[in-house]
Each structure stands twice: as structure tokens, then as C-alpha cells.
Amino acid sequence: MERETVKKKLAERFGDKVxxxxxxxxxxxVYADNDIWVDxxxxxxxxxxxxxxxxxxxxxxxxxEVMFFFPFxxxxxxxxxxxxxxxxxxxxxxxxxxxxGAKWIEREIYEMFEVNFRGHPDLxxxxxxxxxxxxxxxxxxxxxxxxxxxxxxxxxxDRADEVAGRPPKGQNP
Amino acid sequence: xxxxxxxxxxxxxxxxxxxxxxxxxxxxxxDIDMTIxxxxxxxxxxxxxxxxxxxxFLVERVCGICSASxxxxxxxxxxxxxxxxxxxxxxxxxxxxxxxxxxxxxxLWTGLAGHFLGYNTVFMWCWKYREPLLDILEAVxxxxxxxxMYRIGGVRRDIPFEEYGNIRKLLDFLWTKNDMLxxxxxxxxxxxARTKGVGIFDTKQCRLYGALGPTARAxxxxxxxxxxxxxxAYGELDFKxxxxxxxxxxDKAVVRQLENFEAIKIIRQCLDxxxxxxxxxxxxxxxxxxxxxxxxxxxxxxxxxxxxVLHYVRSNGxxxxxxxxxxxxxxxxxxxxxxxxxxxxIADAGLITAAVDPCYSCTERVGRVDARTGERYVLTxxxxxxxxxxxxxxxxxQLGAE
Numbered sequence: 321m322e323r324e325t326v327k328k329k330l331a332e333r334f335g336d337k338v339x340x341x342x343x344x345x346x347x348x349x350v351y352a353d354n355d356i357w358v359d360x361x362x363x364x365x366x367x368x369x370x371x372x373x374x375x376x377x378x379x380x381x382x383x384x385e386v387m388f389f390f391p392f393x394x395x396x397x398x399x400x401x402x403x404x405x406x407x408x409x410x411x412x413x414x415x416x417x418x419x420x421g422a423k424w425i426e427r428e429i430y431e432m433f434e435v436n437f438r439g440h441p442d443l444x445x446x447x448x449x450x451x452x453x454x455x456x457x458x459x460x461x462x463x464x465x466x467x468x469x470x471x472x473x474x475x476x477x478d479r480a481d482e483v484a485g486r487p488p489k490g491q492n493p
Numbered sequence: 494x495x496x497x498x499x500x501x502x503x504x505x506x507x508x509x510x511x512x513x514x515x516x517x518x519x520x521x522x523x524d525i526d527m528t529i530x531x532x533x534x535x536x537x538x539x540x541x542x543x544x545x546x547x548x549x550f551l552v553e554r555v556c557g558i559c560s561a562s563x564x565x566x567x568x569x570x571x572x573x574x575x576x577x578x579x580x581x582x583x584x585x586x587x588x589x590x591x592x593x594x595x596x597x598x599x600x601l602w603t604g605l606a607g608h609f610l611g612y613n614t615v616f617m618w619c620w621k622y623r624e625p626l627l628d629i630l631e632a633v634x635x636x637x638x639x640x641x642m643y644r645i646g647g648v649r650r651d652i653p654f655e656e657y658g659n660i661r662k663l664l665d666f667l668w669t670k671n672d673m674l675x676x677x678x679x680x681x682x683x684x685x686a687r688t689k690g691v692g693i694f695d696t697k698q699c700r701l702y703g704a705l706g707p708t709a710r711a712x713x714x715x716x717x718x719x720x721x722x723x724x725x726a727y728g729e730l731d732f733k734x735x736x737x738x739x740x741x742x743x744d745k746a747v748v749r750q751l752e753n754f755e756a757i758k759i760i761r762q763c764l765d766x767x768x769x770x771x772x773x774x775x776x777x778x779x780x781x782x783x784x785x786x787x788x789x790x791x792x793x794x795x796x797x798x799x800x801x802v803l804h805y806v807r808s809n810g811x812x813x814x815x816x817x818x819x820x821x822x823x824x825x826x827x828x829x830x831x832x833x834x835x836x837x838x839i840a841d842a843g844l845i846t847a848a849v850d851p852c853y854s855c856t857e858r859v860g861r862v863d864a865r866t867g868e869r870y871v872l873t874x875x876x877x878x879x880x881x882x883x884x885x886x887x888x889x890x891q892l893g894a895e
Binding site: 343344346347371372373374376378389391393394396398400419420421422423424425445446447448458459464 | 529530533535537538541573576700701702703704716721722723789790792794801803805807815816818820824825828831
């Protein structure tokens with residue numbers, strides 16, 4: 321479906337609940353509220369006949385930005401729908417009942433960012449091993465910052481000392 | 494009585510660990526539960542601590558086979574963010590490397606499928622024909638795999654002018670051999686009987702499950718990122734998108750075999766254009782100078798041998814990606830087993846799960862658990878291959894074939 325038609329139909333159906341932005345001839349972004357999220361995904365997939373591709377989560381200070389990609393292959397552009405799941409308990413309705421292909425990517429976003437997809441048929445972590453702690457969400461900012469500081473600490477001279485088995489600087493052997 | 498049969502997490506036929514739990518009633522599979530993530534390496538997180546120019550080296554190690562497709566999609570994502578177009582020569586070199594990779598990946602799958610079906614000659618042939626292909630890749634890029642060709646703004650090295658003749662010779666050789674393999678598959682009544690109607694996945698299901706690549710095209714779902722979202726030189730090249738209608742294992746094999754011809758055509762066209770351009774005069778034909786990466790986001794898609802690879806990058810203006818998402822095609826395709834395996838026999842289940850060409854891995858065992866009594870039967874991976882080969886043998890006898 322042509323871009324202009326898609327934009328018109330989205331505006332007709334959702335009015336000012338969505339904000340449409342075009343970054344380039346090949347990319348259209350639609351920002352939506354949490355409450356119309358599933359309706360929007362379902363409308364784009366079923367009524368506008370887009371293909372479902374995948375999703376991405378991005379952690380931010382106040383919440384997790386979740387986006388799903390819906391390419392329009394004949395017209396050669398990508399429509400991305402975005403929403404924001406607010407912290408401290410990021411939650412969204414699941415689109416898996418409408419699009420079964422989204423099952424695993426929602427499980428992955430849950431596992432990496434702790435976004436709880438309400439109504440998901442089977443919301444278990446998809447990638448993590450059984451031995452990883454249950455409350456460990458590796459893509460969360462606080463976890464990443466923790467990793468950064470441990471890397472910095474083990475950098476340079478300290479790291480060399482550790483490898484060589486020497487005591488760290490400033491400590492007597 | 495429903496029994497559960499676990500397959501995995503390591504499987505000797507293909508390359509990546511997956512675990513399938515088949516719920517079987519007699520010989521028939523009634524349900525399947527899949528677990529992935531057995532070798533989760535945290536590449537997305539790792540990539541966020543690498544500079545923009547280091548990431549291609551990392552992402553080409555996402556998969557040993559797709560070591561051109563992942564960096565291709567990544568550099569296109571960053572170029573989408575920057576809104577730049579790379580020099581023509583670089584575009585053709587990128588396409589040639591990626592299509593050579595497609596040829597060797599499809600040959601590898603055909604060989605493995607042959608082995609699984611009990612056609613070990615096909616397995617040996619494919620390995621034999623794949624070898625000169627890897628030699629050419631080594632001559633062109635310096636490596637049989639992990640080519641390190643792709644760079645934001647272009648490629649890292651030129652294809653030496655004297656190699657063009659060798660590549661053309663190889664393509665002629667592969668064309669005849671691929672022709673022979675394709676005819677062998679299309680004409681063999683045993684392969685027809687063994688793979689037709691097995692693991693059917695139709696167009697509607699493909700759309701619902703987001704199937705990609707040959708898995709989708711075999712089911713009549715006409716998508717190909719090279720045509721639909723053309724990157725670099727693909728927009729000006731002439732090639733066909735191979736689509737079959739039945740969605741069974743046979744069609745998946747046919748799609749891959751016929752795609753090899755298209756890949757050869759694409760490489761020939763690129764070589765023609767490169768020859769018209771003549772030998773490289775200076776480095777600017779290979780690489781566009783890229784400075785800072787401004788804040789923004791970009792999507793890069795490329796049709797890898799297994800389906801569409803998607804890379805998403807977001808920049809906050811620093812020298813590293815702030816977020817880098819990698820979606821390999823197997824992530825969508827493996828999920829399709831949920832719908833295509835139930836209803837088939839155990840001997841076919843291994844074939845169907847392998848027919849999506851998942852990066853699905855290698856080493857050992859199949860266990861069999863009786864769900865009611867908890868009784869456990871442990872079969873080796875060899876047993877699974879034996880089951881499959883025995884079924885082929887049985888069909889062969891029924892058909893009276895040699």
C-alpha cells in the first residue's frame with residue numbers, strides 16, 4: 321500500500337493518538353500510546369497488509385522504548401511502530417495473539433529489558449541459560465553501567481597485574 | 494499415548510544448538526516445543542562497546558556462513574543513518590562477495606540434506622564443488638570465511654583484475670555442476686516420494702509467522718529483500734526471485750538450487766560492469782570518507798542465504814552504537830517448525846527442522862522419554878540419521894528404484 325494512503329488511513333483510524341514522522345523515502349515511523357498499541361499493530365498487519373518483521377527494545381532512563389518493524393515490500397519502505405513502556409514496571413499488551421511470529425521477539429524483549437507483555441501465551445525467557453539469575457536483565461541501563469565500571473576497573477595496569485599474578489598497585493606483596 | 498522425544502541441544506547435521514522436544518503419538522508428531530539460546534554470546538551488548546568501524550568484524554562472526562550478509566546489513570544500517578551512497582565499484586564488490594557466499598551456503602545445505610536422506614554421493618559432490626568456491630573467496634578476500642570486506646562507506650579491498658578470469662571459469666564450472674545437481678533432484682522419484690508433501694508450510698502461515706528467505710518463497714510467499722528493499726547495486730541488476738507454491742521440503746530444496754543460477758547471473762553482471770570500469774585508479778573508488786556518525790537511527794536489510802537479515806542501529810553521536818539489534822533469519826524461521834512439524838512422522842521431523850536451513854547445531858544425542866512412566870530411551874544422533882535414511886531406503890524399495 322502506498323505511503324500516502326497508509327498515512328491517511330492511520331490518521332483516520334487513530335486520529336491524534338498516533339504521531340507519524342518520515343525520516344527518509346524508505347522509512348516511516350509511527351509513535352503510539354500504550355493503550356492503542358495492539359490495535360495499531362493489528363491494523364497495520366491485517367488491514368494495511370504489511371509484513372511482520374521483528375522488534376527492538378531500547379532502554380531509557382524513564383522506560384523502555386519498544387518498536388516493531390512492518391515492511392511494505394511492494395512499495396519498498398519500512399513502517400516502524402514505536403511505543404514507550406514506562407518504568408519502574410514496564411508493561412505492554414502482547415501482539416502475539418494477533419501475530420504468532422512475534423512470540424519469540426516479545427520473549428526476548430521481556431528477557432533483556434523486563435518488559436512484561438500482558439496476554440502473551442508463554443512468556444518465558446527465550447535465550448538465557450537456566451543458570452542465569454532470574455532478575456538479571458542484561459540490556460537494562462543499570463546492568464550495562466555495572467558492566468562498564470567492572471571493565472574500567474579491570475583495565476590497564478590492574479588487568480596486567482591480575483594476569484601476571486602480581487598484587488594490585490599500592491598493596492604490599 | 495503421547496510420548497516426548499527430545500532432540501538436541503546439539504545436533505551433528507547443522508551448525509547451531511537448538512533443542513526440540515517432540516510430543517509423539519506412535520510415529521506421529523503431535524506437538525513440538527523448541528528452546529534456543531544454547532550458545533548465546535551477547536553480541537548485541539558487545540557491539541555497543543565497539544567503535545563503528547570495529548563492529549563489522551564482530552558481526553561477521555555471528556555466523557560462520559553468513560559472514561558477508563551480517564556486515565553487509567550492518568554497514569547498510571549505518572549508511573541509512575548517514576544517508577550516503579557508496580562508490581559504484583565498492584557496490585559491485587559487495588554484491589559479488591555476498592553472492593559467492595550464497596552459492597557456498599546453498600551448496601552446503603544441499604550436501605547436508607543429501608546426507609540426511611541417505612544420498613551420500615550428493616553430500617560428497619557438494620563438498621567437492623564448494624571447495625574451488627572457497628578458494629576463490631580466499632583469493633579475493635584473503636579468507637575462506639570471515640571476509641572482512643565490508644566497511645562503512647565502501648569495502649576494504651579491491652578484487653584483483655587478474656582474478657576476474659578465474660571467477661568466470663569457476664562460475665561456468667558451478668553452472669554445469671549445479672545444473673546436474675538440480676536435475677538429479679528434480680528427476681529422482683525417491684526424492685520426490687521422500688520430500689514432497691512433507692512439512693508443508695503455506696503462504697498464510699508464512700505471513701503469520703514472519704517466515705523469511707527460501708522457507709517463505711517455497712511456500713509461495715513472494716519476498717526477497719534484494720528486490721523489495723534493494724541495496725547498493727541490486728536495484729540495477731537483472732535477476733529472478735524464485736518462488737514455489739507447495740511449501741514442502743522438496744520445494745525448499747528446489748528454491749535453493751534455482752537460486753544458485755540467479756546468484757551466478759548476478760555475479761556475472763557485476764563482473765561485466767567492473768570490467769567496463771577497468772582496473773582501479775585510486776582508493777576513492779573503493780571507499781567514501783566517513784567522519785563522525787551523528788545521532789539518529791538506521792535500518793539495514795539484506796537477503797542472506799537463509800532469509801532477510803535485519804540490523805538496527807541507533808547513534809547518540811558518540812563513536813559507538815548506542816543500540817545495535819541483530820535479527821538473523823533463523824530466529825523467525827525456526828519458529829515456523831511449530832506449525833510445520835506436527836502431523837509428520839519422527840523420521841521426517843529431523844528433515845523438516847533442517848529444511849529451514851537453521852543455523853542448528855551439532856554433536857550428539859537424541860533422548861526419548863515416555864511422558865507417562867518417565868521411562869527414558871536415549872538414541873544417538875546417528876539413530877536419527879539412520880531413521881531418516883531407512884525411510885528413504887524403504888521408499889526406494891517400494892518404488893523399485895536401484
